[in-house]
Amino acid sequence: MHAVVKKKREPGAEITTVNPPKIKRDEVLVKVKAASICGTDVHVWDWNEWAQSRITKIPLILGHEVAGVVVEAGSDVTTLQEEDMVSAETHIVDGTCYQCRTDRMHVCQHVQILGVDRDGVFAEYVALPERNAWKNDPHLDPAIASIQEPLGNAVQCVLPKDHIEDVAGKNVAVLGCGPIGLMAVLVLKTLGAAKIFATGGGRNRIRMELGRKLGADMVLNAREDDVVETVMDATGGNGVDVALEMSGAPSAVEQAFQLVTPGGRVCLFGLFEQPVKLDLNDAIVFKAATVYGISGRRMFQTWYQVKGLVSRSDFRKKIASIITHRMPIRDIAEAMETIHSKQAAKVVLEPRWE
Amino acid sequence: MHAVVKKKREPGAEITTVNPPKIKRDEVLVKVKAASICGTDVHVWDWNEWAQSRITKIPLILGHEVAGVVVEAGSDVTTLQEEDMVSAETHIVDGTCYQCRTDRMHVCQHVQILGVDRDGVFAEYVALPERNAWKNDPHLDPAIASIQEPLGNAVQCVLPKDHIEDVAGKNVAVLGCGPIGLMAVLVLKTLGAAKIFATGGGRNRIRMELGRKLGADMVLNAREDDVVETVMDATGGNGVDVALEMSGAPSAVEQAFQLVTPGGRVCLFGLFEQPVKLDLNDAIVFKAATVYGISGRRMFQTWYQVKGLVSRSDFRKKIASIITHRMPIRDIAEAMETIHSKQAAKVVLEPRWE
Amino acid sequence: MHAVVKKKREPGAEITTVNPPKIKRDEVLVKVKAASICGTDVHVWDWNEWAQSRITKIPLILGHEVAGVVVEAGSDVTTLQEEDMVSAETHIVDGTCYQCRTDRMHVCQHVQILGVDRDGVFAEYVALPERNAWKNDPHLDPAIASIQEPLGNAVQCVLPKDHIEDVAGKNVAVLGCGPIGLMAVLVLKTLGAAKIFATGGGRNRIRMELGRKLGADMVLNAREDDVVETVMDATGGNGVDVALEMSGAPSAVEQAFQLVTPGGRVCLFGLFEQPVKLDLNDAIVFKAATVYGISGRRMFQTWYQVKGLVSRSDFRKKIASIITHRMPIRDIAEAMETIHSKQAAKVVLEPRWE
């Protein structure tokens, strides 16, 4: 089959032909109908510092966001059959560690991630454990089915636990307008947030504009605007109830803690290139702030929430607008370039190889 | 001043002239701009069994839902001044009992309710403790400002605690389409619920129709439709994640527990004329259901949530549609009649006395 | 192997010889070292109404509380090996339904219970799915290892969710002094409850006495004492923060709701012979009470909590005192008789068959 394979520990990857995966008894074989590009894929493609230290398996088929159709089911599989349309939960977990046995599979002690620790989805076929193959409504657009995975991250940022301070009627800041930041804006709007403040670097005007369309009351330029003063003014000096850090910029972390109202919460989703210096006294202790680290998405509470949101036609229409490009997977190098050039929000790859 | 006063322990009330209230040091005097009729007011007007056993203060000015303008502030008042537009939190609490000191003022051990335990708001002026006068945006329509109180009940049904199972992406049933049931439908839709099922008695077609417009995916006739089977079918046999009992009908309680998915939650808001027989084993124990009794609204977390929702123009437009009648308060008898005749959802009274 | 088998749909069971179970790839074979008798086993033995309607598999090996040693592991088993000492989580779940995928396996839609839906543990050997075999410290007394299962029920009553109103420094009532009620008293004391009030029927003096020894500040006779007045007096009129219904008596449910402070919580664990009539207005709605149905125990958060408690020597010593009888399993009929005669708290069976 065709696949996008990184063969050497260097930037880029090549489209080549490999053997299709063989499934185990508890796995399904999925024919890819759509795959989407995540920031992580860009890092792996670019072979940045993080990727160099993180990736050990070479050659590696890239990609983890996917939707496809089951074409074969292992003998132990009970909940899926051929023709089922599935998306992938990309964390392959052991199911038996302390975390897995206490409703925290998303931070399994032996997690493997598709396209990072094992072969991914930028291929004609991918093998998925039954547990990781999420069954979709057969009529769902495969592109949207694929981006349910990052949408799950956005939902996890907004609702990281079953029992959590709600965002309904609350003021919220979203620091960072990458695809998942944009999804968070939409999720917040859909979940009844009052005022939504988004910030972006300003260079990607498409994303800034999408932020407004998806529900942000203000989209601020993190480089030029006085974010803290503006938000404080707009909230009568109270600040926001919830601040979501979605950028990985140290300045955004600082803003998050300055913006959040005493007793409020901050979610950290962005990844940082360096350790970050924090005035813990003012940022967290005196403020009695609660901070949630966000990694993956709950398996499978978040997936059910995503399914519920996507079942609403008003939501489907809006989430689709985040997909700015649908390209044949043979043009993946061009897709990466489009992302680098700040001209895209979410890019979906279609299985056209030739 | 003019006021609607129940002078005798019998049905009805009369419009008469009384002395305007004198405020205490910690109170404000509010000139009424709009008042709205709650089911409780109808019971007191009708002088039903509940009212006969509950009401001890006669003569009594009726009514508790209100919005108005501060015309005088007591000497200890620090947060309000003349011209402020306020609504009333209708539970007057002691502030010092176990409940008040542990964030449960809405179930204060010595609560007094406006228009039930002390003079209410169907008058030209009303005295409110500073704590109970909720300051509004000065541009908010007084009619909407007034119905923030029952809207708070609806929000409390959906989110009875700070840390609660969220409704985002979940399936929910609202059993009963009275004004607060309708508000609950709207709140659920605004908070990202997936499928919303509402039921009504069927005689008030205006309410059934409003249920659909406000966001219910299905509005079932509780008398004619097989509610449980229909909802089970529509949820793939899982049932709903949350069931809100808003009717006070024993059959609706039974349905709530049949509809709710194992491990789900049921909120009880409706009041019952009689004790209700429940198969506790199947309804609650084996199902590991969680049940929340709903009384009043949190002081003042719910008010802030309501304020946040009402600050959204899309929400304001929809909540306004629940107000089917705006009538001069001099026609209160006719207003009561309109409610009795099942031709209304929410009725707002305007301060036109002559 | 020897086993206690109910061969006919009638009271009692007989000790007989059957083929030892064959394990599946994902199961382990466990040689029983201790088994303990639960109220459910008594119902099945007695063949009461509930048992008659619930049990469909005959012949049936009885029993579900057990500890033993793994003597064989299926080919897919990864976390257990021969010689491991295990206890049984007695709910065999499908792992794939809505409940199982959302951290509520204990209310799995297709749950099977050992000794009820499939062959149980009153035998020389029992087959357990790997997931259900809970690995113990090898030095733990098998009798205590066995009663970790009902202890898990007690912990689940006290802490039914991860995020729950804590009992630390709170006043609590335990209505019913059966073995799990006694365990709840001990758990409450160990978790820092302030005043603990227990009630019992009075006929089983051993249990009443154990209630005091395990930490109850007062043990009231539910038949003779004015429970509500006594507890109200002892709590300055506030009532208890948490009331645990552990008896299945309608009068105890009523007491639970009368005793609980407004905004407090009630857990329902006892099973009722009939539907119960409740004044929902006063019991739940006006009181803004929260009610939790308790079924099984969380898989496996509760097991980890139990393990943590049992790792404390002070706790182990006390929990052991609830075991009033250790008898050879060949005397199971006598054991049942001892329980019927109200002379026992918890009875453990030892694998002496001849």
Add this chain to the structure above:
Amino acid sequence: MHAVVKKKREPGAEITTVNPPKIKRDEVLVKVKAASICGTDVHVWDWNEWAQSRITKIPLILGHEVAGVVVEAGSDVTTLQEEDMVSAETHIVDGTCYQCRTDRMHVCQHVQILGVDRDGVFAEYVALPERNAWKNDPHLDPAIASIQEPLGNAVQCVLPKDHIEDVAGKNVAVLGCGPIGLMAVLVLKTLGAAKIFATGGGRNRIRMELGRKLGADMVLNAREDDVVETVMDATGGNGVDVALEMSGAPSAVEQAFQLVTPGGRVCLFGLFEQPVKLDLNDAIVFKAATVYGISGRRMFQTWYQVKGLVSRSDFRKKIASIITHRMPIRDIAEAMETIHSKQAAKVVLEPRWE
């Protein structure tokens, strides 16, 4: 009256005579029976950097932990009368800001702290708002009544919210064995924690020894022991479920995040002299850790919990052991010296002025 007054912006304070405070209508005058020394008092006495930047009111009566008897009640006071024994909640709040109206008075936007922002309790008399005077059992030892305030901090660290991951049966690390760290160890043990790991600097052997006596399974020397490796070994590699940072040492923060199990929680109570550099990716994001800033204690949920714990005689006996010194207040300089010399845990001052 006598009082310990800082008259100049320099180290130390002097015992002098000042006018007793006059109370407002909503205040009570309290005759001091015991006062205790907090780390904050030491900072103010020493006039360290923090104190220099924080304190604006000079002259200032020092101290905030206190118990005493009401000798006069303002005309608006309803819940207290002469002879009542009270302790002080030391955060004087406005009662009307966003935080105060949403159950977060402890982070009131206009909080004033006794002995920091207004005259404190190291005096013969102190004026307290009615709300801040916590009524005690009249038989409670005033020394213990006084240290309920820092005990409240310890409880707040363990249970920062009403709905929080419980510590029952969980493994916990307490990083720092100051008086509140020691109290946290005791609270954890009383609330059913499984294994408790405490760390201390090692120079104060009295505190290290107390850590063991109060319930820590291991007390590690933060300077000499490999804390992370030791705790990881003792928890089978899982780490602790909860880590409480009680020291203000950057190395302890780092340890807290290394020790905590994925998905676990970290509470930050210690104050830091400098901003702290954190690898947020590994510490919080990938670990999906939850972090709670701890400031003050909930008003008044935590006070009720403290009252409940102190009502247990076993707890009272142990908490008393943390009081290593009871000294006349005239010897306050010597008391400060004793604390500096690492020979004390908690020091209580008795009202002997001459």
